[in-house]
Amino acid sequence: MMRGGPRMAMRGRGGGGMMRRPGVITHFPFDTGVCRDFGFEESRDTVFSDDVLQDALLKRNNELSPTPQEQGAISNLVNQVQSVLDNITVSPGSLDACTLEEVRQVGSYKKGTMLHGKNVGDIVVILRTLPTSEAVDALMDRVSEELSKLGAVYKINLTEGGFEVAQGKTASVQILVTTVHQNFGKLDPTCHLSPDLSFKRVLQLLAAGLLLPGSVGICDPCEGPHVRIQNSISAEDQDAVTSTAQTLLRVLAHGGYKQVLGFEGNSSIASVMSVWDGVVVTPGPKVYEKPNYELPSALLAQTEENSEANGDDQGTHPHKDPGFI
Known part of the structure; x- marks a missing residue:
């Protein structure tokens, strides 16, 4: 089915005008908060007060939220890795195996939805070149070299989608390697990710x-x-x-x-x-x-x-x- 053909014909000056969209039958749901203005009395729960529920919600939120120590550890590691990758993008130096197009933070850390005990940040590296295994290895070695200059101890391992930078058990950053969409048709599973x-x-x-x-x-x-x-x-x-x-x-x-x-x-x-x-x-x-x-x-x-x-x-x-x- 040619989606563009019939629609394009209808949009022309002589084609009958814009294509009409289906109408929407809308209604407002029954809301006790709004209906109080129309004579409905407000219901009250006599089992517990709102303060009890509020305290329970705050307690549960604290249990799910990362501790200040976790937030500080992951923030420092993400910022350091991001800075290293940004510098490589601008000044690749001797890195000939690949060329970085863009570095972008994604995932729960970026969105502020990280949970307690899951102290992992995610960074996507988009290559301008093809994501060969050699390219990922070379990029990982270069990141490891630059991080070692900062004086901290890091552990870097290859993963299924790129590599991971870990700082003890307190924080880790997943580096997810991909390529620009123009290269998708050139990917070969025998030599690329x-x-x-x-x-x-x-x-x-x-x-x-x-x-x-x-x-x-x-x-x-x-x-x-x-x-x-x-x-x-x-x-x-x-x-x-x-x-x-x-x-x-x-x-x-x-x-x-x-x-x-x-x-x-x-x-x-x-x-x-x-x-x-x-x-x-x-x-x-x-x-x-x-x-x-x-x-x-x-x-x-x-x-x-x-x-x-x-x-x-x-x-x-x-x-x-x-x-x-």
Whole structure:
């Protein structure tokens, strides 16, 4: 299906104008906080006071939050590694095996959501060159050399996606190495970092609900930066994509990569129970249930009038579909 062809034709001056989007039937949920203004009395809990709940929430927050010592250790290590990588980007010196394009902090430390006991920072290094094993080794050696000049003791090890810089057991930084998107078609699994990580990551994101209602989703490359790709997918299909990704990810975890890639078997593994080395993988049930109801004629007429006044076609937006339970 050519997504660009029909849409481009409709956008021309003689093509009938902009394509209309489905209308959205909105309603405000029943909220006791708002409804107090309309005569509803405020309910009160006589079992415990708000102070007790507040104290419990603060206590739990303190248990989950990293200690000041943990925050200080990870901040110092991340800043030192970031500074070293920035200097290598600007002045690579004798580093000929690779060229750094960008260094970016990501993950829980960057977002301020790090948990107590998980003192790990994440830094993505985007190479302008191909991420060969030799390039990663050379970059790791250069980072180790620069960090040793700071006088602290570090332990650096290769990992599946790059390398890790650890300072005792107090803090560590994961260096995740990738390349610019222009090089993706040139990757060779025999000499570059394995592409299976990207394949697994795509399934993980879909299985986590990337395309479900309320998710940030993915920008539609055919529409623009403010239109999400799931806007054009029905709620039923959103549920099917998520459920299928969850099942395939479980099959993949138990060695069924040939079936997932279509080399063996058929597509029934996404919908039928299968067994992998004694482990039973059962596809999850559908969450979406298509609503079966009719609006009162008066409300339906009013909705159609509002849609026409707003220039929208009658329909239900997938993000507002009531079928998700």
